[in-house]
Amino acid sequence: MSAKEAERFLQPPGMEKPVASRESQWREFWRLLTKNRLAFVGLFIFVFFFLIALGGLILTSGTKPFFDPAVVRLEEKLRPPLSSPKSEILGSDRIPRLGLYLFGTDELGRDVFSRMLQGAWVSLTVGFVAVGIAVFIGILLGGISGYYGQNAVRADQMLVMIVWLLGIGLSVAGKAAVGILLLVGGSTLFIFSRGWKRNEGRREPSGWARVLWRKTISIDTLVMRFVDIMLCFPSFFLILTVVALLPASLYNIMVVIGLTSWMGTTRFVRAEFLSLREQDFVTAAHALGVSNWRIIFRHMIPNAIAPVLVSATIGIATAILTEAGLSFLGLGVPPPHATWGNILSDGKNFIFDAPWLTFIPGVAILIVVLSFNLFGEGLRDILNPRLRERS
Amino acid sequence: MLSFIARSSIQKIITLFFVSVISFLVIHLAPGEPSQVDPLNPKFTPEMVERFRQQFHLDQPLYIQYAYFYRDLLTGKTASWKDNQPVLKKIWERFKNSLLLFVVGTVLTWTLSFPIGIRSAIFRGGVYDRSATFFSYLLISIPGFFFAYILIILVVSTLHVPVIDMETFGLGNTSWLRWLMDRVWHLLLPSVLGATGGIAVLSRYVRSQMMEVESQDYVRTARAKGVPEEQVHYKHALRNALLPFVTMFGLILPGLIGGSVIIESIFAWPGMGRMAYEAILARDYPIVLTVNFISAVLVLMGTFVSDVLYMVVDPRIRL
Numbered sequence: 001m002s003a004k005e006a007e008r009f010l011q012p013p014g015m016e017k018p019v020a021s022r023e024s025q026w027r028e029f030w031r032l033l034t035k036n037r038l039a040f041v042g043l044f045i046f047v048f049f050f051l052i053a054l055g056g057l058i059l060t061s062g063t064k065p066f067f068d069p070a071v072v073r074l075e076e077k078l079r080p081p082l083s084s085p086k087s088e089i090l091g092s093d094r095i096p097r098l099g100l101y102l103f104g105t106d107e108l109g110r111d112v113f114s115r116m117l118q119g120a121w122v123s124l125t126v127g128f129v130a131v132g133i134a135v136f137i138g139i140l141l142g143g144i145s146g147y148y149g150q151n152a153v154r155a156d157q158m159l160v161m162i163v164w165l166l167g168i169g170l171s172v173a174g175k176a177a178v179g180i181l182l183l184v185g186g187s188t189l190f191i192f193s194r195g196w197k198r199n200e201g202r203r204e205p206s207g208w209a210r211v212l213w214r215k216t217i218s219i220d221t222l223v224m225r226f227v228d229i230m231l232c233f234p235s236f237f238l239i240l241t242v243v244a245l246l247p248a249s250l251y252n253i254m255v256v257i258g259l260t261s262w263m264g265t266t267r268f269v270r271a272e273f274l275s276l277r278e279q280d281f282v283t284a285a286h287a288l289g290v291s292n293w294r295i296i297f298r299h300m301i302p303n304a305i306a307p308v309l310v311s312a313t314i315g316i317a318t319a320i321l322t323e324a325g326l327s328f329l330g331l332g333v334p335p336p337h338a339t340w341g342n343i344l345s346d347g348k349n350f351i352f353d354a355p356w357l358t359f360i361p362g363v364a365i366l367i368v369v370l371s372f373n374l375f376g377e378g379l380r381d382i383l384n385p386r387l388r389e390r391s
Numbered sequence: 392m393l394s395f396i397a398r399s400s401i402q403k404i405i406t407l408f409f410v411s412v413i414s415f416l417v418i419h420l421a422p423g424e425p426s427q428v429d430p431l432n433p434k435f436t437p438e439m440v441e442r443f444r445q446q447f448h449l450d451q452p453l454y455i456q457y458a459y460f461y462r463d464l465l466t467g468k469t470a471s472w473k474d475n476q477p478v479l480k481k482i483w484e485r486f487k488n489s490l491l492l493f494v495v496g497t498v499l500t501w502t503l504s505f506p507i508g509i510r511s512a513i514f515r516g517g518v519y520d521r522s523a524t525f526f527s528y529l530l531i532s533i534p535g536f537f538f539a540y541i542l543i544i545l546v547v548s549t550l551h552v553p554v555i556d557m558e559t560f561g562l563g564n565t566s567w568l569r570w571l572m573d574r575v576w577h578l579l580l581p582s583v584l585g586a587t588g589g590i591a592v593l594s595r596y597v598r599s600q601m602m603e604v605e606s607q608d609y610v611r612t613a614r615a616k617g618v619p620e621e622q623v624h625y626k627h628a629l630r631n632a633l634l635p636f637v638t639m640f641g642l643i644l645p646g647l648i649g650g651s652v653i654i655e656s657i658f659a660w661p662g663m664g665r666m667a668y669e670a671i672l673a674r675d676y677p678i679v680l681t682v683n684f685i686s687a688v689l690v691l692m693g694t695f696v697s698d699v700l701y702m703v704v705d706p707r708i709r710l
Binding site: 038169225228229231232233234236237238240241242244245246317321324325328329341344345348351358362365366369370372373374377 | 402405406407409410413414416417418421524525528529531532533534535536537540544645652653656664667668671672674679682683686687690691
């Protein structure tokens with residue numbers, strides 16, 4: 001067969017162009033998004049909010065910020081929105097930048113507009129970092145449990161794990177010396193048992209080896225029982241406990257919200273991985289000799305990401321609400337940072353004298369959380385292939 | 392069935408053990424100690440602190456403290472560190488108040504969300520469906536305490552009824568009717584607030600379940616046979632759509648404790664959530680741990696009940 005013939009064989013006449021439409025995944029996504037009006041509005045508000053938060057961060061931080069949220073004007077406290085400052089009393093450096101109090105002032109005469117700008121970024125970070133932590137843990141544990149879940153944990157590995165856990169526990173509990181000793185001991189045990197297994201692995205195990213290499217429970221069971229344990233804690237109550245006991249800070253709140261909300265993601269990712277690993281394209285990748293690592297990250301995660309994205313979007317909304325709830329109970333982000341939850345819970349004391357202090361942050365939280373929820377639900381519809389075929 | 396019950400009870404007891412260990416560790420490893428709550432109080436002399444530590448075994452290693460604590464809990468002898476009252480008695484008193492709120496809220500949720508969801512599913516895409524969808528998103532997205540304040544202002548300024556606390560302070564001896572109406576008014580607002588989130592979520596779920604079932608073949612067959620529309624909706628579709636909700640009955644049990652902290656704080660309702668919150672602030676660990684333990688038991692019982700119910704209702708399920 002000559003080269004030309006071979007070419008004709010591979011590309012018969014009339015088949016020069018690919019048969020499938022060349023619409024990329026993103027274009028398809030965009031087309032479906034513009035059709036789903038609520039989701040589109042949600043995305044629009046979300047982008048708008050993101051830009052405001054970014055702008056707010058730039059305009060309110062630094063030593064001499066453009067909008068200063070910290071200027072106290074006791075002469076001008078509780079002024080209603082859109083009122084103009086009395087410039088003769090204040091002096092030129094304390095007049096708000098816009099020349100009027102767009103959202104009024106609070107009980108210390110601080111400009112609510114600047115504080116809202118500053119708080120937007122803080123609320124956004126709380127949401128994103130908390131959900132980032134949750135999604136990271138969720139994908140990690142869910143992926144392990146779904147992909148390697150059938151492998152059993154051997155008794156010696158179990159032993160090493162228990163020694164490690166004890167070591168960590170003791171070193172946190174204050175007995176650092178014993179704890180570190182246990183950690184080191186666990187590590188030597190780990191290295192020793194690995195080496196032993198590698199040397200003797202081919203032979204029939206005998207004596208001690210038979211006891212130590214006995215299969216206990218599968219990794220899947222281990223991870224899922226851990227999820228069950230974590231689900232037993234009432235989440236808001238757990239967050240409340242930890243936040244109240246730890247010193248108040250922005251980072252503690254983000255980390256605690258993240259560490260208590262990864263269980264749903266783990267379950268989604270596990271379920272997706274369990275069904276994906278049985279599919280033909282994964283088998284094909286295995287047959288081609290693709291490494292496990294590459295199969296997970298290149299082939300499986302992109303296919304499993306849809307429900308994670310949806311739950312992450314809704315999770316951000318929940319995290320913002322949780323932060324507001326904590327602020328209401330007096331356990332929120334401490335004072336130098338203004339957050340929307342903070343402003344709202346401070347404003348409730350003046351709800352009859354200065355309703356704008358309650359309503360402006362309240363409505364702002366409502367709109368942002370609503371947009372996240374709408375976008376998340378829209379995303380669920382868009383990423384659902386069953387619905388995609390119909391439209 | 393019996394083997395399932397035995398297996399799952401063992402599993403749940405193991406889970407409960409780990410929950411107790413983790414909650415104990417979380418609380419005791421946090422920085423600070425209950426004996427240091429009030430260092431400026433002149434009554435807290437070093438001897439006092441020492442006696443306090445000895446009395447509550449705080450000078451022992453953690454695992455011995457753990458054993459002491461759960462021995463006391465299981466024999467019902469745990470005492471609050473704050474006032475030395477038995478914890479279970481304190482919790483039981485608050486529990487009754489929370490239960491009232493919870494029952495009214497749950498009844499409201501379940502009676503309202505089914506009609507709303509079913510109507511949305513039947514007239515899907517219509518004005519009613521779209522506005523119900525929008526309102527349920529609105530109710531999910533509103534910060535609970537902000538919504539509570541709006542409602543309080545509305546009710547108090549238009550109807551002029553007091554709503555804070557369980558009953559009006561200093562009402563004294565009045566006729567029973569007056570007393571009853573007072574209690575009802577005080578109960579109404581917090582339970583409505585507790586129910587709104589549930590109504591929003593549950594009605595959406597009812598709607599999607601209903602729509603799923605209505606697209607099944609047997610519903611089409613029923614229509615083709617000429618069964619009246621009413622009967623198709625309520626006899627063929629609804630009955631099958633109800634299946635997953637049977638299991639949800641078990642899962643609402645833990646809501647008794649978790650969700651009510653904020654609402655109980657706003658309305659000064661002497662319930663369990665508020666007691667737990669106050670105990671956390673005062674570092675009254677026995678109460679915090681006991682509430683945590685009870686709620687874990689409720690969660691596990693809830694999942695167990697829902698599994699069993701599912702098996703009873705749906706003969707295809709074998710666990």
